[in-house]
Amino acid sequence: MAVKETNYNYVSYLWDEEEAANMAGDEVALLIYRSNLLGADLRLTNYGGGNTSCKVNQIDPLTGLETEVMWVKGSGGDLGTLKKSGLAALYVDRLRSLKNIYRGVEHEDEMVALFNHCIYDLDSKAPSIDTPLHGFLPFKHIDHLHPDAAIAIAAAKDGKKITEELFGGTVGWVEWKKPGFELGLQLKACLDANPGIRGIMLGSHGLFTWGDTAYESYVSTLDVIEKCSEYLNQNYGRKGPIFGGQKIESQSEEIRKKQAAAIAPTLRGLCSTKQQMIGHFTDDVRVLEFINSNDLSRLAPMGTSCPDHFLRTKISPLVLELDSDADLSDAASIRASLTPSFEAYRQMYTNYYETCKHPDSPTIRDTNPVVILYPGIGMFTFAKDKQTARVAAEFYINAINVMKGAEAVSEYTSLPHQEAFNIEYWLLEEAKLQRMPKPKPLTGKIALVTGSAGGIGKAIAKKFASEGAVVVLNDMNADRLEGTVSEFETQFGKDTVASVTLNVTHSADIELAFTKAALAFGGIDIVVNNAGISISKTIADHTEKDWDLLYDVLVKGQFFITQAASNMMKKQGTGGDIINVVSKNALVSGPNNAGYGSAKAAQLHLSRLNAAELGADGIRVNAVNPDAVISDSNIWAGGWAEGRAKAYGVTVEELPAYYAKRTLLNQIILPEDIANACFAFVGGLMNKSTGNMLNVDGGVAMAFVR
Incomplete structure (x- = not known):
């Protein structure tokens, strides 16, 4: 050769x-x-x-x-x-x-x-x-x-x-x-x-x-x-400036990310009127060159040419008529100002369908846009899952490249709408769509589980990912988090995972975590307050530092995570789920447990208070009460196991068997058991349940709610 x-x-x-x-x-x-x-x-x-x-x-x-x-x-x-x-x-x-x-x-x-x-x-x-x-x-x-x-x-x-x-x-x-x-x-x-x-x-x-x-x-x-x-x-440039020259300047990268994170949940909510969507954001230089140009208003409505492009991007994008430096702090007013544009797009797509349909055409599909262009900021894409949204963005960049090249050497021409429709609603394409696997219960959902690099949190995140959700993994321990991310990417794919280092007692960390959720996936649907700490001491031995740490992590951390989550869920306008992993100790009084047990009781009542306030927004708040989940759990470090063993008069090695024997079912509780309980609340069968708690403790009679 x-x-x-x-x-x-x-x-x-x-x-x-x-x-x-x-x-x-x-x-x-x-x-x-x-x-x-x-x-x-x-x-x-x-x-x-x-x-x-x-x-x-x-x-x-x-x-x-x-x-x-x-x-x-x-x-x-x-x-x-x-x-x-x-x-x-x-x-x-x-x-x-x-x-x-x-x-x-x-x-x-x-x-x-x-x-x-x-x-x-x-x-x-x-x-x-x-x-x-x-x-x-x-x-x-x-x-x-x-x-x-x-x-x-x-x-x-x-x-x-x-x-x-x-x-x-x-x-x-x-x-x-x-x-x-x-x-x-x-x-x-x-x-x-x-x-x-x-x-x-x-x-x-x-x-x-x-x-x-x-x-x-x-x-x-x-x-x-x-x-x-x-x-x-x-x-390039022989006929004149590319795309007719620059009309506006891009904001700085920092501001682009800030604006994108602020508006993404609102856009996601507006795009999710038929089914819950996952988002993707890019401020690629090729995107910015196009969306900041004079020719954007002429070329964008024309749509794409290659069938591979418009099958994934729809016939044309929605261009936001919004200043790149707009104040996005009032989500309600921003939503109100954008709603007419979305309504107009849906009507445009409906007219396209009605004008081009054949007697045997499939029923009209979701009329919401897939591609949304925000001049000066970047491009959002929304689809049924992260991979589809990311690939849609890649295809629209392909379309931008095509328009740029065609305009440089001649004049760009898109397919006539009828030809595009004949591809998009081709009966053979419809048959391919019908053969696709049915969505899983959490497909289209975005979950953030605090402390998800190990123990209960990791099990919950795995359960959610296996049921179709995308997850924002987080932990205080960066090394532990890195290993968990690698494990998730191998098992579920890179498009399923985002990650961020998070200490729930730090407001800056909380803000960063939800910004990451918005930029990576478009918002949040499920938040599990799982991050925890345990200290087992007598009343005499408890210090102010112990007390403050327990309440900062368990109570304040839960509250401010819930606050950030509910703010983002309200922007989306599609409701959501908050689950608080509390404890049997919220209900049962035991020795050497004043700080931890009272903090857990505060967590439980805070769950009920938040459920009462957030119900009007369709946000459900429920609690899961585990007991004695020892496997891969951080709470057993730092003397907790020794403290509980001492309180019960057994050795550390005897603790698992001791906990099992005191239950009605004589069972050891595993992280996966807590994960299944959390899924029970969010899997679709309990959408009308809020303010409830579910004990997963093998049956501890003293924890019965009677």
């Missing part, structure tokens, strides 16, 4: 000859290797976008004869993480024979079901709608990507002319057509009319390139995208 001398400025050449040599002769392995390299560079394609293929001769298990098989990225998945299980394998001759029964473009959707009759490997992934785009082209290796640089040309008013001139006729052009059987036939027709071309540009859509080997296809793809990128770079 001849290896090309590589000198790229706009794309990354990642091919490793030695690694590829280990796959020599295995074209499917090389396809996966090439796909992963392409997916690793977001300048080449976006997350989940594009597809690749190879054609190889394999033995037909039915005839024993050699036959040509196409391996192609199946439905869904991402090139950067593609594995063999994500590929579909089809008989090439059977796929191409479908042309004989094709009834025309009005009936092309019915061809998708017929792909199943072409399956070679019955264990492979379901074929995607792009399968015929690869199948009707004769090349051994094919890449179909959505690089911003190519789409900028493909979405330009003079895109066809630019493509012909830039590549000297060596790259073909096919006008916009939604992906499917017909587009596959048009690609083949383009190749037949232009033999010898090295690729095809799809109007408003993307790029097809190919080669006889995996390496040739990879390099051909890089070459074409590099040339598009270089052309755009040479033309």
